[in-house]
Amino acid sequence: MLQLARDTANFAQTLAAPDSADYGAWTGYRIPEDRSEWHPLVRSFFEYWLSVSPPGRLPGRQHIAPEEVPMLWSRMWMLDVHRSPLRYRYRLCGTEMVRSLGREVTGIWLDEAHPQLVENPQSRERFRYMVETGQATWRRGPPLWTRDPEHRIIETCIAPLAADGATVDKILGFSVMFDTRGRPL
Numbered sequence: 742m743l744q745l746a747r748d749t750a751n752f753a754q755t756l757a758a759p760d761s762a763d764y765g766a767w768t769g770y771r772i773p774e775d776r777s778e779w780h781p782l783v784r785s786f787f788e789y790w791l792s793v794s795p796p797g798r799l800p801g802r803q804h805i806a807p808e809e810v811p812m813l814w815s816r817m818w819m820l821d822v823h824r825s826p827l828r829y830r831y832r833l834c835g836t837e838m839v840r841s842l843g844r845e846v847t848g849i850w851l852d853e854a855h856p857q858l859v860e861n862p863q864s865r866e867r868f869r870y871m872v873e874t875g876q877a878t879w880r881r882g883p884p885l886w887t888r889d890p891e892h893r894i895i896e897t898c899i900a901p902l903a904a905d906g907a908t909v910d911k912i913l914g915f916s917v918m919f920d921t922r923g924r925p926l
Contacts, residue, residue: 762873765866772877779879780925783898786813786915787877790900798906799875805902805913813915819902820851820912822872828852829868829912841918841926861885871901872909884918891926894919 762768776784793804807814815837820829829851839845846854851868858864864885867878877900884895895918902911918926 764870764873765862767863767866767870767878770870770876770878772879776879779881779898780896780917782813782816783879783896783915783917785810786817787879787898787900789813790877790898790913795906799901799903799909801902801904801906802911803904816915816917818914818916820868820914822910822912827869827872832911837918838916841916857885867899868912871899871912875901875903875907875909877901891920893921894923 764770772787776787779787789810790800793806794800795804802819815835818834818838819832821832822829831846831849831851831854834842834846842854852858855864867880870876871878877898879896879898881894881896883893895916897914897916899912899914901909902913903909904911920926
């Protein structure tokens with residue numbers, strides 16, 4: 742069952758990195774307190790991530806129970822974080838995401854699945870920001886990577902996972918695509 746989310750302001754302050762780091766457009770970013778404009782499934786994903794977080798720590802993969810959120814899995818994806826150099830590999834990709842991307846990407850490096858990542862500082866810095874700060878991110882706008890051409894807008898919430906509660910070793914994402922009329926697909 743979905744648990745109630747804890748106070749996000751206190752949770753974020755516990756894990757925040759120094760504000761002096763440069764993450765491009767993501768520098769100083771914080772999840773908005775008012776999430777009423779978020780798609781309900783995206784909001785449910787974020788609230789679930791908060792609910793499984795141990796006090797003052799990041800949740801790890803061991804805290805994520807698929808049977809608690811079956812309605813989210815088809816739009817969820819997970820990346821393994823590799824360091825030296827910092828790279829990401831798809832660990833899993835839900836069926837709706839595979840349909841949107843037009844191919845299965847499980848096991849593929851993120852920068853090989855989406856070569857645009859290398860040239861797009863907004864995407865690149867978003868992932869680095871999450872790995873280094875332990876902060877989740879939310880975005881709604883045009884897709885930054887190649888997807889089904891009918892998918893004109895994407896809303897994503899991406900959250901860090903850490904087996905030890907501190908060092909980000911996985912990234913868990915959730916995406917909802919919208920058509921040209923703004924209808925969720």
